């Protein structure tokens with residue numbers, strides 16, 4: 001029987017989103033998604049008009065990273081949709097739940113090279129968990145509901161739903177909020193056998209190390225992780241996505257692992273006889289040369305995604321399932337042991353394997369980026385949310401950050417996409433309006449998303465931008481210095497614009513410093529107000545990120561300074 | 571390596587081909603039949619053993635998401 005046509009596809013999209021708990025969408029309108037924007041006009045969902053669709057995807061990701069909820073972005077067909085690619089891939093690489101809804105040309109035009117037509121679902125296939133075009137309005141609600149289930153997990157990620165404009169306009173029954181619909185399957189958990197094996201390996205280990213990754217954040221398993229390492233008095237380290245998992249001030253936390261990780265962390269893993277890899281995936285920026293990584297260790301790998309087991313390294317025990325449940329079982333089983341294995345002696349030894357972070361010295365009076373970041377992290381409120389862009393400043397920030405929770409340190413880790421910092425901070429600020437949110441950006445990456453200052457201004461977001469301006473594409477310049485015989489090909493940005501004037505053009509207060517003596521007061525002003533602000537730090541350009549394990553190399557090859565004493569900058 | 575796969579969305583084949591190529595593998599036979607509600611694909615893959623193992627694992631993940639999307 002025909003149901004009364006009380007709604008339209010566009011209205012249904014918004015109603016389903018709202019029913020899924022969506023309160024905010026980041027997006028940009030255009031011809032094909034105009035029916036959707038028309039219904040948004042009077043809808044309860046808040047819409048944030050970004051200034052480039054790439055920022056919509058990054059902001060949705062920043063919102064999701066900071067809140068744990070699904071981030072949503074909208075774009076129109078063709079160029080609007082293709083502008084989402086990078087942000088969706090970023091969400092895929094870092095397992096961030098995002099749903100993108102794109103307008104498509106009307107079904108009759110699809111395949112005719114119609115105006116602003118693109119094969120969006122094919123383009124988006126490899127950058128999402130699933131990308132689907134809805135060609136019948138009767139499928140729309142089912143597909144949208146499924147998109148949310150798939151985006152949420154078990155391993156979160158982005159899903160794209162492409163909706164032709166005639167489907168958005170099509171009449172359909174109103175959403176029934178009480179209709180029965182599929183629920184997500186209960187997460188799996190590892191069996192007792194694997195847990196027993198793990199405990200046996202821990203009992204027999206002399207030098208175990210835990211490595212935590214972004215999986216602990218996704219699974220809301222941070223408190224259990226803290227409990228596990230505390231009860232075993234384990235030395236532990238984190239991938240860049242796992243930063244913030246450690247209890248603040250935990251003396252057994254060795255700092256970030258990997259290419260620019262802390263020496264103690266890398267050496268401890270190298271010395272370990274057992275690695276507990278928890279919600280991490282052995283990225284090459286972590287392992288360097290995989291066959292030399294943790295070369296003396298048996299590996300217990302806990303992950304919700306079975307395809308990660310043995311992908312890079314062979315594992316002794318695979319703990320497949322939701323990390324929270326895995327850790328709960330481990331902690332509970334360990335709690336029942338008559339004698340608890342404890343590793344505080346080894347933890348102290350592991351800590352002593354490394355020293356402070358090496359840093360290049362700034363020429364007299366000039367501002368050093370690492371000094372700026374040291375000072376910033378020393379004075380920023382404990383619950384500050386920091387997003388970073390990509391490059392040297394990202395690594396310096398990751399080395400120094402003091403996040404009290406992994407949702408407080410947001411970075412494009414797996415994809416490493418410049419342009420992420422500012423829009424991700426915008427998303428995070430919408431998720432947590434009361435918190436201090438700071439985007440730490442390089443001068444290169446900031447210029448990829450600078451137009452989002454308009455979004456900041458329009459919504460009067462108190463987002464802060466700490467701009468580390470070394471007038472170079474610093475990370476590439478560093479590699480040119482170290483690995484390309486100082487041929488500084490196209491990494492010079494010494495003709496950068498006046499960033500303070502640009503900020504002021506958007507109505508945002510900016511301040512420029514170039515002298516180390518100005519730093520403290522400037523940071524106080526920067527963090528002291530509830531207004532958006534830009535602190536432009538003009539830093540000396542030759543500073544490098546140390547330590548550095550060259551790509552594909554091992555911890556034995558770690559560099560702590562440039563081979564020649566004086567670094568030359570083009 | 572021969573895999574028998576159940577796809578709910580026949581377009582998944584495109585992802586399978588892309589993934590196969592990305593992992594440095596290839597296929598020597600693809601046979602797809604439409605059923606009532608799904609598609610049955612039988613595919614012979616060739617490639618280095620390590621890559622085939624990864625491909626197999628990633629295909630399972632892809633098929634799980636496809637199954638969930640179809641509910």
Ligand SMILES: Cc1ncc(C[n+]2csc(CCOP(=O)(O)OP(=O)(O)O)c2C)c(N)n1
Pocket residue numbers: 389390391392393394416417418419441442443444445446468470472473474475476
């Ligand atoms: C979208 C994108 N394009 C290119 C790169 C390659 N890349 C990595 S770091 C970097 C330099 C970034 O320079 P800047 O933003 O000034 O930060 P810095 O390294 O100086 O701190 C570049 C170009 C990238 N990661 N992302």
